[in-house]
Amino acid sequence: MTGTGNLGIRAQVLLWAAQRMSAAVLAVCVLIHLATVIYAVRNGLSAAEILGRTRGNASWAMFYTLFVLVIAVHAPIGLRNVLSETFNWRGRSLEMTVLVIGFALAIWGFRAVYAVFAY
Amino acid sequence: MDLKVRVWRGKEHGAFTTYDVRREESQTVLDVVVYIQRHLEPSLSYRYACRVGMCGSCAMNVNGVARWTCRTHVSKVTSANTLEIAPLPNFPVIKDLATDMRDFFDKWARARGQFHGTRTRSDDCASVPPSTPQRLAADAGIECIGCGICYASCDVVTWRPNFLGPAALNRAWTLVNDVRDGARVERLRAVAGDAGCHACHSHMSCTERCPKQISPTAAIAGLKRAAAIAALKGEI
Numbered sequence: 001m002t003g004t005g006n007l008g009i010r011a012q013v014l015l016w017a018a019q020r021m022s023a024a025v026l027a028v029c030v031l032i033h034l035a036t037v038i039y040a041v042r043n044g045l046s047a048a049e050i051l052g053r054t055r056g057n058a059s060w061a062m063f064y065t066l067f068v069l070v071i072a073v074h075a076p077i078g079l080r081n082v083l084s085e086t087f088n089w090r091g092r093s094l095e096m097t098v099l100v101i102g103f104a105l106a107i108w109g110f111r112a113v114y115a116v117f118a119y
Numbered sequence: 120m121d122l123k124v125r126v127w128r129g130k131e132h133g134a135f136t137t138y139d140v141r142r143e144e145s146q147t148v149l150d151v152v153v154y155i156q157r158h159l160e161p162s163l164s165y166r167y168a169c170r171v172g173m174c175g176s177c178a179m180n181v182n183g184v185a186r187w188t189c190r191t192h193v194s195k196v197t198s199a200n201t202l203e204i205a206p207l208p209n210f211p212v213i214k215d216l217a218t219d220m221r222d223f224f225d226k227w228a229r230a231r232g233q234f235h236g237t238r239t240r241s242d243d244c245a246s247v248p249p250s251t252p253q254r255l256a257a258d259a260g261i262e263c264i265g266c267g268i269c270y271a272s273c274d275v276v277t278w279r280p281n282f283l284g285p286a287a288l289n290r291a292w293t294l295v296n297d298v299r300d301g302a303r304v305e306r307l308r309a310v311a312g313d314a315g316c317h318a319c320h321s322h323m324s325c326t327e328r329c330p331k332q333i334s335p336t337a338a339i340a341g342l343k344r345a346a347a348i349a350a351l352k353g354e355i
Contacts, residue, residue, distance in 0.1 A: 012312035013350035016343070084313070085278040 007095065015077050022074035029067045054116045061117035068109030076102035120200055122193065124151055126163065127205040130212045135203065136160070142200065148181050148188035152204060152216065165216035172330065175264030178271070179216050180205040185271040187330045207271035223267050223284065230287040231309045234294060237301035245299045257296040260289045260338050262331045269325030269335050281314045285325035285335030288316050292338035295345060308355045311346035319343070 007015070040050070054060060076098040083089050083098070122142050125135040138155050149167055156163040167177035172190040179188050182196050182203050193202065210218035238245065247254050269285035270276055276284050283291075291310045294300050310316050316339045325335040349355045 007313075009308055009312045010350045010353075010355055013317060013346050013355065016317040017347045017351065020347075081313075081318075085275075 015080075018073055019077040022070040022077075025066070025070045026074055029063070029070065032063070033067065051116065056119050057117060061113060064113045064117065065110070068106060068113060071109060072102050072106035075105055122151065122197075123201045124155065125201070125203040126152070126155060126160075126216070127212075128163070128215055130214060133212075133215075135205075142193070146193045148179070148186065148191045148193060148196065148202065148204065149177050151193060151202060152179070152188060163216070164214040166218075173264060175266035178207055178266040178268050180207055180271065185268040185328055187266055187268065190330065207267055209271050209273065209276045210267065218267075220267060223270055223286070224265070226283045226287040227265075227290055229309060230283045230291040230315070231302060231306035232287060232290040232294065234297065235300055235302035237299065247298055251298075253296040253298055256341065257293045260293045260333050260335070263289055263333055264331060266330065268328050268330060272324040272328045274322055274324065275318050275320055279314065279318055282318050283310060283315050285319075285339065288319075288342055289333060289335040289338040292341050295342065304349065304354050307342070307346045307349050310342050311350070311355060316342040316346060 040053075079101060080094060080098040083094060120142055121139040124138045124140050126138060127133055128136050138159050140151050140154050140159075143150070149170065152163070152165055153167075156165065165177075165179070167189060168174040169176075170189045172187060175187070177188045178185060180186075181188065181191060184196075185207055186196070188204075196202070204216065206212045206216050206218045210220060210223065213219050249255075249258075263286060265286060267286065269289075273282070273285055275282050288310055291306055295303055295306060300306075312318075319336070319339045321336055321340070323336045326333075326337070329335065346355065
């Protein structure tokens, strides 16, 4: 076995697969997000005007919910690799740290989605 | 005009010593090292055997790049008549230019680099058509001479000392594609995960520097796919 830390080999491989798949979704999400931002503010928009357009818009709410979800999957896995390789950090403390970061990203992201899209 | 050759002397700690070596036509880096040892510094330690690019024992870091010294002409690596010759990075130094390759080859074993046949002596020989995709994939990696240049050039080996490395993974990939082999799942389990193929960043230094023009990066990508599919199926 070549595993390190507490995760089994299958879990390590599935994390890798999850990161690849979330990356594919993220690539599309980021493009749509940037294009929308550039399009929406081209003539200048106030916060109130933005909220007027976003609140109650179910499709955009679903899009950004998906965006937040894939970020919460993708970022902690990548961070796990970065921390492991930079600080030679392995094991349960690393897994728990990135798990907490993943949950934090999801909570902050969903809070933002709620604030922008909920009535 | 003489070559100014800086050669590493010592172990992990040491220093470069400069030697003047006469410039010759068609001179290889190994010629330079041999000249220094025979005429200038009899205690210089280094390793070589075949001198023709078959044995994989003479690799050194030449002007900052890992190379097979027997097949590297001095004219290819310097235009300024200066050479810096150091032991391969990512390997413990035994003395001077000789490195300890035990970890490197132990990792081949850890990656299940051994062939596991499934036939007995009473069976017929296996027929493997040369044009099948598996045979082509195995052919692409089979000429590895175990010189360690890929391993010395790999950033991930530096960052994760337990990473199996490009050569061991390339070997595993040739066996994963060997239709006669019966240890596919065990091998995928051995090469998958954080210390195996999934740690590779695809920097491709191994592929760029392999003197046999093998692409361990392609082998590793193949292993990543095969292991991911096996993990999703629950085989590993």
